[in-house]
Amino acid sequence: MIDSLPIPAILYTPDGEVYHANRHAQWRAWQTNDSIHRDDRNAVVARFHASLTTGEPFAFECRFRITAGVYRWCLVQGYPLRDDEARIVCWYVTHSEIDNRKRAEALLAGEKRLLEMVALGRPLHKVLDGLCKLAEEIADGCQCGISLTVPDDMTPLRVGAPSFIHVEAEARGRHVSSHVGPCDLAASFRAQVIVPDIASETRWSRMWREQSLADGRRACWATPILSRANEVLGSFTIYSSTPGYPTPFQRNFIAQFKHIIGVAIERAQSDLALKRSEECFRTIVDTTPECVKVITREGSLLRINSAGSALAGAPSEALIGKCFYDFVAPDHRDQYIEFNRDICSGKTGFLEFDLITLNGERRHMETHAAPLCGSDGSIVQLGVTRDITARRQADEQLRKSAALMAKVEQLSLSGSFCWRPSTGGISCSEQLYRIYGVELETRMTIDLVTARVHPGDRHIVQNALEQAQDGKDLDCDYRLLLPDGAVKYVRMQAHATSGPHGERDYMGAVQDVTERRQSEEALDALRAELAHVSRVNGLGALTASIAHEINQPLAGIMTNARIVQRLLSAEPPNVEGALETALRTIRDGNRASEVVTRLRAMFRKEVVMSGAVDLAEAAREVIELLRSEIRRKQIVLQFKTTGHLPAVTGDKVQLQQVMLNLLLNAIEAMQGVGDRPRRILVNVERDDDNRIRLAVTDSGAGFEPERAARLFDAFYTTKREGMGIGLSVSRYIVERHGGRLSATSNERFGATFAFSVPYAESP
Structure with a gap:
């Protein structure tokens, strides 16, 4: 096996x-x-x-x-x-x-390294030397060389290889020819040339063959390097120490290396073309804005371009040799002569002066000048002069507009500013310095601005700064506390703008509204007093009505009681008459009961518009109704809710009446609070026992915990001008909806009033 x-x-x-x-x-x-x-x-x-x-x-x-x-x-x-x-x-x-795999890995890593060198703009000769070294590491027993040519005339620019020297000297100063060697043949015919055995090769000179064999080269594989436009850039040649043809692996990496060489050469050519283009463009920029002239130390015009001659009102030929000093306005001439002498002494400089044209028109000019070596070796002035008459006129108009703007700001007690949040830089008008009580020589910063804000209102400014991070427009009212103890009321509005590079700037204004605010507060106090008188009168009228409705049956009851007493005291007692009188007493008692029932019905109206109510949405509507009042009172209101909450069943108007009462109480509770931020948190969330809970938390004066039980009693109030019926009515409304209303004193300051009402579970 x-x-x-x-x-x-x-x-x-x-x-x-x-x-x-x-x-x-x-x-x-x-x-x-x-x-x-x-x-x-x-x-x-x-x-x-x-x-x-x-x-x-x-x-x-x-x-x-x-x-x-x-x-x-x-x-x-x-x-x-x-x-x-x-x-x-x-x-x-x-x-x-695994030799092929290892070689492929080495080839891939080397290609990546070479392409990084190309991408980073490394010198071409370093890229090509690195490529040859990589090829020789991968192809055992081989030497590599690269020949570069000029596409127009096919003249070699560089021939060489890191591992041998002789080949480079062969190519310098000659034209590419197919009779010289396989490298030139591949470049001439744009085709790969394979020489499997140099010893038996007879297409080229004996000297080439003998030199190759002496250097240990037995086979040669030359490949042309072509650009994307199919122009010959050179050739890439591998010399093998043993006779034979390239293996498939060698053919593959030859093709890959040929591509990398082409990319590197085209990148180098592109960089060179870009450099030449930049040099040409720089020359144009250095010599063109408007009028370009060359002036001797004595003031004679040696050269002037067409723009300069058009400005002077005469052709260039008529101006050459003229004294440029004659065109300078008399009141600026001495200054210009001194300027020209400095330039001709080797200095560079800038000058603004007035020029009188041949038509007698006076123009305001600015010139940038540098010394230039003239044809005779003397130092002359090379000047680039620009007509800035229109700009000067615009500057003058801008100064007038700025003066008018300053007057308007002074009259309206407003100051303008420009603020860039990314850098913290602020530029502002003089009137803004006056509003903040800052010396004009002082650099305005965000820290300085916030330091002038009243401690009780710094949370308002901090909230505005946080909104600025999101690019929102700013609009807020707050107080300033100046070093001398004076308090100012100001209104700040700013609009966010974006620059050409994406930077965000705020353009805005701050207005001193102290006098207006004092007038408004006096008016509000008067209105509140009138409202209080109106409520007292209304309550008096209601009390009289209640007394009248109840006194009538009570008087009847008293009269009937006396009659019964008299009838029963008679001899003999008139029982029948007493019985009739007692029946009339019962009738009057029922009548009094009906009066009380009607009064209760007056204050306890049945829910007439029962339906599905989204407490979160209803709360948003009430908050929106009070938005102006909240802002005027310099209060930060935060609204929180959690996900999708089920609807409750009830009268939306009555529930909103409860919310309105709780929010108004919270606003009034922060009256006079100045040592901490004025905040209201409205939180709508799911409570236990299938209820939706709405809580209103304030940072106001709060209440003593032992008084919590009495807060909902009718006509009980902790406010000097209060009637004590708001929370009582609110509790009644909540209880009619099957809910409950509670009050809690916060740990540090303020209070939390909350009510919860049940919702119907989904089937």
């Missing part, structure tokens, strides 16, 4: 001695000896003896000598053969040649 295997197989004794090998006779005498490449020998011996000791199978890759100086990669695998008692009887070892 061992002899029938197509690969070498050897049987070893448990001690590692060979006692049988198959028909591959060259393996019979193999042990861990010098048949193994010296770089692999120590590792192989160690691995082999380790397996003999442990009894574990082994597998390793190493290079074996096939013939003198020729090694091939093999995969060696060994397995122990054991008897019934698990003792090792022998080892059987197989050798599988």
Whole structure:
């Protein structure tokens, strides 16, 4: 069976001695000896003896000598053969040649390395030398060379190989010809040339043949290198130390290397063309913006381009030899003469001056100048001059607009700014400095801005800064606390814009609304007082009505009682009359009961619009209704909900009335809070027992825990101007919906009012 295997197989004794090998006779005498490449020998011996000791199978890759100086990669695998008692009887070892795979791996890694060099723009000669070295490592016993040519005239630019020198000298200074050698023949005919035996080759000169044989080259395979446009770039040649044709593997890597060489050469040509184009473009840029002129130290015009002559109002020929100083405005002439002398002394410079054209028109110019060596060896001025009259006029108009804008800001008590969040840079108007109480010489920063914000409102500004990270427009009101203790109310609005490179800028304004805010607060206080008077009057009218409705039956009851007393006191007692009077008393009692029932019905209206209510959506509507009030009170409101919540059954209007009352109470609870952020959290979530819970948490004054039980009593209030009926009515509405309303005092400050109502479970 061992002899029938197509690969070498050897049987070893448990001690590692060979006692049988198959028909591959060259393996019979193999042990861990010098048949193994010296770089692999120590590792192989160690691995082999380790397996003999442990009894574990082994597998390793190493290079074996096939013939003198020729090694091939093999995969060696060994397995122990054991008897019934698990003792090792022998080892059987197989050798599988993997030379092609290893070469392919080396080729792939080398190609990757070469393409990286090309992509990084490494010099062409380094890329080609690296390619030749890689080819010689992969192809045993071979030498490689690359010849480059100019596509137009086929003149060799470089011929050489890292491992031999003679070939390069052969090609310098000559034209590519098919009579010189296989490299030129391949380039001339654009076809691969195979010379299997140089010793018997007669197509080229004897000197070429003798030199090749003297260098140890016995076969030659030359391949043309073509561009994507099918132009000849050169040739890639492999010289073999043994006669013969290239193997399929060698043909494959020749084709791959030819492609890489073509890519590298075209990349180098492209880089060279780009460099030349950049040099040409740089020359154009250096000499063109508008007027280009050359002036001597004395001011004579030596050269001027067409743009300059058009600016002066005369052809170039008429201007050559003229004194350029005569075109400079008299009030700028001395300055320009001094500038020209500095340039002709070897300096570079920039100058703005006025020029008078031949038509008498005055133009404002700017010039960039540098010294230039003239044809006679003297230093002259090379100047590039640009007409900036329109720009100066635009600048003047811009200055006027800026002055007008500053006046408008002063009158409107507004300051403008531009802020780039990515860098923190802020540019702002003088009026903004005044609003924030900052000296004009001070650099405005975000830290300085936030430091001026009132501690009770810094959360508002911080919230705006967080919104800016998402590119949202900004709109908020807050207070400033200046170093002298003064408090200002300001309104800030800013719009986000994007620059050409994706950077985000905010353009906005801050307005001092202190006086307006004070007026609004005075007006709000007056309105609140009027509302309070109105509520008191309304309550008085309601009290009179209640008293009137109840007093009537009570008066009847009292009268009937006295009549009954008189009838029963008579001699004899009038029982029948007393009975009738008692019936009238019962009638008046029922009438009083009906009055109370009607009053209760007045405050306890039945649910008339029962339906499915989304508490989260209903809460959003109420919050939106109060958005302006929340902003005016400088409160940050956060709304939270969890996923999709089932709907409850009830009257949406009444439930929203409860929400409105809780939110208004929360807003009023933060009246006068200035030492901490004013926050309201509205949270809608699923509660226990199939209920939906809505909670309103504020950071206001809160209440004493022992008063929690009385908060829902009618006419009980902790507010000076309150009537004490809001929470009572709210509890009634919630309880009519099968829910419950609760109040909790928070740990640090503020309170949480919450109600929960049941929802119908899905069938």
